[in-house]
Amino acid sequence: MTQDTWSLGGHTFTSRFILGSGKYSLDLIRAAVEHAGAQIVTLALRRANSETDSILDHIPAGVTLLPNTSGARNAEEAVRIARLARECGCGDFVKIEIMRDSKYLLPDNFETIRATEILAKEGFVVMPYMYPDLNVARDLVNAGAACVMPLGAPIGSNKGLATREFLRILIDEIELPVIVDAGIGRPSQACEAMEMGAAAVMANTAIATAGDVPQMAEAFRHAVEAGRLAYRSGLGRVLEHGAAASSPLTGFLQD
Amino acid sequence: MIQVNGELLPAAATVQELLDRQGWRADRVAVEKNGEIVRRGDFSATALHDGDRLEIVRFVGGG
Numbered sequence: 611m612t613q614d615t616w617s618l619g620g621h622t623f624t625s626r627f628i629l630g631s632g633k634y635s636l637d638l639i640r641a642a643v644e645h646a647g648a649q650i651v652t653l654a655l656r657r658a659n660s661e662t663d664s665i666l667d668h669i670p671a672g673v674t675l676l677p678n679t680s681g682a683r684n685a686e687e688a689v690r691i692a693r694l695a696r697e698c699g700c701g702d703f704v705k706i707e708i709m710r711d712s713k714y715l716l717p718d719n720f721e722t723i724r725a726t727e728i729l730a731k732e733g734f735v736v737m738p739y740m741y742p743d744l745n746v747a748r749d750l751v752n753a754g755a756a757c758v759m760p761l762g763a764p765i766g767s768n769k770g771l772a773t774r775e776f777l778r779i780l781i782d783e784i785e786l787p788v789i790v791d792a793g794i795g796r797p798s799q800a801c802e803a804m805e806m807g808a809a810a811v812m813a814n815t816a817i818a819t820a821g822d823v824p825q826m827a828e829a830f831r832h833a834v835e836a837g838r839l840a841y842r843s844g845l846g847r848v849l850e851h852g853a854a855a856s857s858p859l860t861g862f863l864q865d
Numbered sequence: 866m867i868q869v870n871g872e873l874l875p876a877a878a879t880v881q882e883l884l885d886r887q888g889w890r891a892d893r894v895a896v897e898k899n900g901e902i903v904r905r906g907d908f909s910a911t912a913l914h915d916g917d918r919l920e921i922v923r924f925v926g927g928g
Binding site: 630631632633634636639652653654655656657658659660662664665666675677678680690693694695697698699700765766792812814815 | 870871888889890897902905920921923924925928
């Protein structure tokens with residue numbers, strides 16, 4: 611089988627598992643990234659405070675950093691955060707995350723399109739977190755996004771692919787990588803997203819809240835790889851009715 | 866006095882001096898002064914004045 615790579619903004623990746631870095635103690639981050647085999651790790655930007663230990667010192671070298679714009683409530687705030695993140699000197703990637711509501715943390719698709727347009731023009735590799743709506747996904751493509759990142763379920767809920775049917779539509783219709791982000795709580799759910807043809811999945815809470823963080827990161831890595839391999843293989847068909855024997859129907863002993 | 870991340874602090878001569886005083890590494894932060902980004906290469910040359918408002922940010926874990 612030919613090597614299975616994918617690209618974002620001119621960068622090529624072999625791992626299809628993007629790891630979030632929130633909610634871990636800093637000393638677990640490196641092991642989580644390594645066990646996940648992740649080549650892209652998300653970060654957030656916050657005011658400097660009295661803590662001097664930097665998360666950047668806990669992420670293995672060579673990993674692509676993906677700052678998010680969490681905390682932004684509109685396009686302007688997201689653009690401001692993205693520009694500051696780029697000044698930190700870790701590249702041009704940005705995950706746009708714009709929320710107006712703190713209960714469900716649902717992305718504001720309209721503001722996300724606006725921010726995508728501005729940041730793509732400024733040369734960012736824009737990865738917009740979005741509610742899976744086909745029209746919005748098309749607008750994001752036209753605005754210059756590098757991919758789309760539809761949610762599976764509300765952030766941090768570990769509820770899995772609640773939006774399954776709409777993710778499928780995006781995967782079928784959008785040419786850019788579709789990365790299922792948010793809500794994936796189990797390796798089996800990550801695997802299912804990959805079987806459906808997602809380009810990659812992202813998870814954070816599922817791993818950060820697991821009993822054994824590095825081991826769960828590894829479980830996700832295997833699940834993502836298995837799902838991808840299944841997608842590339844072409845899943846076997848489903849019978850709507852009845853059964854179909856796997857063993858020959860001739861040569862029975864009683865014949 | 867200057868305002869740093871919403872807090873009033875005694876002024877420092879330059880952005881770099883402020884970072885040093887706070888124990889923040891220049892290569893780990895981004896700085897906005899009165900709404901404009903200050904480039905890392907300009908930290909030492911950027912003077913601070915009474916009433917300046919600074920936002921100094923750094924990466925933390927996030928999803």
